[in-house]
């Protein structure tokens with residue numbers, strides 16, 4: 021913009037004005053995202069639903085088969101993300117607030133009400149934190165099948181006997197994981213697929229998760245937030261589950277913001293996986309990791325429009341009790357990156373090498 025003599029020409033002045041107008045400056049500088057939307061999410065297909073886990077006998081643990089699955093066919097808008105989901109968090113992370121909003125009628129125009137919430141230092145309202153440390157105090161453990169889900173303790177470092185009365189501080193240590201569920205315990209008729217130990221219901225049909233977090237740098241683990249079909253954690257998140265491996269995303273995973281080992285540690289990428297395959301931001305677009313100060317991530321799973329939207333906001337008023345359908349539509353039409361998950365869209369055949377593969381058990 022500055023010529024050889026150091027004086028601005030009229031052309032470069034005009035260019036400077038163009039670039040410095042709000043919005044254009046961001047686009048010209050980087051590919052950091054504030055809004056990402058997946059369209060054409062649902063479809064007709066199938067995944068391998070877990071119906072039983074047979075652990076076998078120590079020391080061989082060699083039951084064959086041990087992971088009993090049956091093909092479940094699903095179809096419709098957002099499928100399989102219209103099923104009940106959980107959101108998983110991996111530290112180092114400081115959680116400040118979480119809220120979940122749902123409409124009374126996923127295909128209508130009803131407002132989305134706050135159905136679950138939690139704020140740092142408080143107890144959850146229809147929201148419990150869980151982890152995969154079952155056996156000692158809640159959930160189950162066997163030497164061949166490992167730990168089931170358990171209620172997380174207030175420090176997010178171990179299991180607790182019960183979530184009742186726990187005031188979760190929100191500090192998720194480096195390398196620890198927790199996932200959220202409603203406070204409703206599964207019954208054989210209310211939760212699909214196999215579950216063991218401590219098992220709670222997630223959020224089905226349309227839902228919006230809003231999460232205020234920090235992801236401080238300096239840990240040894242890349243932090244991440246991702247959504248899973250709740251069946252995955254209720255059977256074995258790192259073992260026998262309905263997600264599948266490689267090309268198949270099975271019953272559904274959405275990486276909301278995932279810092280990838282070996283890549284830029286200040287960038288979080290998003291990927292979506294289902295029986296349709298996988299797609300995502302690719303390496304050219306990313307959310308900025310909130311290393312100093314909190315960021316808000318909103319994730320909308322909308323059955324009505326068959327879309328998933330992820331947005332990074334500077335703040336949100338977590339006392340908001342209801343969000344109108346027109347506000348939801350406003351979020352869904354916000355300008356940002358759009359990725360089609362349509363049947364002809366180019367999909368990645370394999371998920372990128374990430375931390376989750378390393379912890380997979382050998383079921």
Ligand SMILES: *[C@@H]1O[C@H](CO)[C@@H](O)[C@H](O)[C@H]1NC(C)=O
Nearest residue numbers: 124125126127128129130324
């Ligand atoms: C949900 O909304 C749709 C679209 O407006 C309507 O056709 C349907 O009857 C509603 N369902 C219920 C249970 O109210």
